[in-house]
Amino acid sequence: MIDIKFADGSVKKFERGISAEAVAAAISPSLKKRCVAAKVNGVLVDLVRPIESDADLELILDDRPEALEILRHSSAHLMAQAVKSLYPEAHFGVGPAIEEGYYYDIDFGDKVLTDSDLPEIEKAMAKLASGNQSVSRREVSKAEALKVFADDPYKTELINDLPEGEIITLYSQGDFTDLCRGPHLPSTKWIKHFKLTSLAGAYWRGDSKNKQLTRIYGTSFFSAEELQSYLKLVEERKKRDHRKLGKELDLFMLSEYGPGFPFWLPKGMILRRELEAFWYKVHLKEGYQLIQTPIMLNKELWVISGHWMNYRENMYTSVIDDQEFAIKPMNCPGGMLVYKRDIHSYKDFPLKVGELGLVHRHEASGALNGLFRVRNFTQDDAHIFMTEDMIVHEIAELVRLYDYMYSVFGLSYHIELSTRPLEKFIGEIATWDRAEKALADALKSMGKEYKVNPGDGAFYGPKLDFKLRDSMNRIWQCGTIQLDMNLPERFDLTYVDANGEKKRPVMLHRALFGSIERFIGILIEHYAGAFPTWLAPVQIKLIAVNPDLHKAYADRVMKTLLDRELRVETDYREEKLGYKIREAQTQKIPYQIILGDREAQEEMVTFRRYGKEESFTVSLNDFVEMIQKEIANK
């Protein structure tokens, strides 16, 4: 007999070699029904794995995130089984569970799979799943595994890469066997609510030098309701797509004459200018100085900065008077020149210099995506020069600033600290260690949680990245704070210390929105195009009930609102009220004001908020006061 200790601390005796499934069944049949897998001594295993000695046992029920991952992983296997039955020539790569589902990379040989082939695969999956095949696990030697997958070049490659002596496991269901670490569901009967979602090319082992396989994406849930609500979320994201809303709300456009170079339309321009005005205002208050450096600078500058060496393929260049020039992909080299114009004293520090700088980067054509990935964009950049002992305090100041700015938009975030790369890095390891510690200390001093990404820093220094979560539960990397141990050296930046000696300053690059263009794209989707009043391109729509009778009063109201710097549009068309309301609503204008006899007689306005049914009648002055207060509070 062995002792099984449960998560609640209780201990029970069972026969040696009992499975978690049998343990669950012994407790209650209903528990067994909901069991997907088990954690034995903290290790996730199949439900049917025999437990050979005393162990801590945790049953993984179907409401656990781990359970969903197992379901999806098993769904990927089921899909592979279905594909194999339909396309016997197919060779399989890898098929993991991912954030919102699973995929499998498959080599179909000469056969080109299209979306229209997916339903057939789905059908085959459903048929196989309903067969209630049991899933079995088998441990084999490397030689044996190679024999099983002798005809499968990708699996063979994977097996060959496994360390000698490692226990290799195979999972089988019906006539299908896959190389897999597991764990898996005990039976395919669990897989009921799934869908194949899309098809794409994907490089074998994620390397663009390798052959491209066909990747089939799918998702899977334990209940029909969860699948439905996921599909609804996908629909909602599509509705909020900034490319679609940008077109519908006349914010920006793209032209095939300039792929990746967005055009800002009048309404988008207002949004953009409001955002920038806010940024300028806050940064001036924070003690930043503002500069603007040229778009295009001589190649020699980029040689000094190191960009010419490392990133030349992504830079646009041009020859002017026999001299090679490059359009800036980053603002820092220009900023360095500004710093060097003057002699600096330690008394000037921290010196905070901001720039909304338009940069150009030649992104791969396939990477372009609306405002999210463009070839020219405006970085809300700043460079902070200081002494090393100021780092902790300045980082803390920045985190406080970011915290405030993101909160204005209702965006939550988490921070990731990326540390020194293992190979490609410059400078002394001791300096890196100090810099990394300074970043971490700043966060700790503020009680901020953070995740460490070891080795993920830039070659010139460690960094903090701010990952925002939007209203659709997606993560966007926007803010960044990077310590740069490279440029001050390359540009020979100096300051004069208290002893009158020249010293090397420490420099920080930082961006808060990252790219103004991209951030606006995020805001469009985050707000679903219904911007808060301070950002809305049109804040108020004035609708005259009967243009003939009420236009004069409406014009007076408009003048008052314009005088108060509110953004107003009028609708004097000879249409039914409902028609005009509807249009204002679809344009997501925050306030609609209805003006008719009742309002004209007493200098009143009747307003209705976007998305709300009720309307309120107040004096024009009260309305102005209310909306101005709202705008001021953001």
Place this chain on the structure above:
RNA sequence: GCCGAAAUAGCUCAGCUGGUAGAGCAACUGACUUGUAAUCAGUAGGUCGCGGGUUCAAGUCCUGCUUUCGGCACCA
């Protein structure tokens, strides 16, 4: 850049196996004179992304290019 798909009126889309284009919305004109999410009627609007080819005939088939979309790779 790579794999796959797509491009038709300002927008959203239809156009089957080839027979020189169609709807709804928007625009314009007129009627209606409107009180909270689409009043009615009419008019106009297109080198079917661009080039080449097959054919008596191409939006439709083939081909090159451009752009877009879904991914992959990339993202200092």
